[in-house]
Amino acid sequence: xxxxxxFFASYREMLGEDQILLELDDGYTVGDILDILKDRYPVLKxxxxxxxxxxxxxxxSKRHAVEDGxxxxxxxxxxxx
Amino acid sequence: MATRAEPLIDICSxxxxxxxxxxxxxxxxxxxxxxxxxxxxxxRDHHKGVRVNRLEYxxxxxxxxxxxxxxxxxxxxxxxxxxxxxVHRIGRLEVGETSVAIAISASHRKExxxxxxxxxxxVKSDVPVWKKEHGDSGVDWVIGDDSPRARASFxxxxxNRSSRRPPEA
Numbered sequence: 485x486x487x488x489x490x491f492f493a494s495y496r497e498m499l500g501e502d503q504i505l506l507e508l509d510d511g512y513t514v515g516d517i518l519d520i521l522k523d524r525y526p527v528l529k530x531x532x533x534x535x536x537x538x539x540x541x542x543x544x545s546k547r548h549a550v551e552d553g554x555x556x557x558x559x560x561x562x563x564x565x
Numbered sequence: 566m567a568t569r570a571e572p573l574i575d576i577c578s579x580x581x582x583x584x585x586x587x588x589x590x591x592x593x594x595x596x597x598x599x600x601x602x603x604x605x606x607x608x609r610d611h612h613k614g615v616r617v618n619r620l621e622y623x624x625x626x627x628x629x630x631x632x633x634x635x636x637x638x639x640x641x642x643x644x645x646x647x648x649x650x651x652v653h654r655i656g657r658l659e660v661g662e663t664s665v666a667i668a669i670s671a672s673h674r675k676e677x678x679x680x681x682x683x684x685x686x687x688v689k690s691d692v693p694v695w696k697k698e699h700g701d702s703g704v705d706w707v708i709g710d711d712s713p714r715a716r717a718s719f720x721x722x723x724x725n726r727s728s729r730r731p732p733e734a
Binding site for chain 2: 490492493494496497532533534536538541542543557559560561562563564565
């Protein structure tokens with residue numbers, strides 16, 4: 485299956501990408517995707533804050549199972565206002 | 566003020582143009598409104614004692630607008646409100662410019678004021694918007710407080726970091 489991963493704010497800048505397409509086997513969770521990304525982009529480790537995650541425009545936990553065509557977003561704690 | 570015959574619609578938007586507070590307040594008002602509560606978050610010239618020259622905001626716009634609509638639904642469940650508007654501006658903002666505005670009308674002031682106070686807290690914890698400070702100490706992303714409400718909704722322990730960080734609007 486294919487999942488689009490979007491990065492925002494500090495993550496977008498650290499990775500130099502605003503989105504990537506990941507090909508995965510079925511059964512992956514958002515937490516599994518974070519582990520894959522930390523391997524691919526070591527800069528994601530040790531940021532001093534935990535990334536928040538969303539799937540299809542909703543806040544989700546790391547245990548959320550992704551499906552083909554999902555849009556997963558990874559971003560730092562929000563700081564609007 | 567003009568009479569308003571058309572039904573009020575909620576406004577939940579991420580915008581790039583300057584926010585016109587007067588026009589926003591008028592958009593949520595109807596002839597049955599006895600109160601319009603208006604909150605404006607404004608770019609200030611300092612943060613933690615260091616001079617700030619401007620801010621740059623970024624949003625995950627479709628999710629941000631969806632979260633804003635969710636906030637409005639929650640407000641409407643709790644209070645009897647008339648019009649509700651939540652608008653956040655993104656891009657480069659100078660000191661003194663309005664970054665976020667909330668306008669809420671109701672028959673009576675207490676509902677409008679109480680709902681407005683909860684609305685801005687929810688915007689700051691739930692809506693995916695980030696700001697980058699350009700100041701005398703350099704350029705840096707402002708990291709939020711781990712979004713306690715989002716963490717709670719994930720079933721994660723709610724951190725205490727928010728209590729160490731003064732609220733900023």
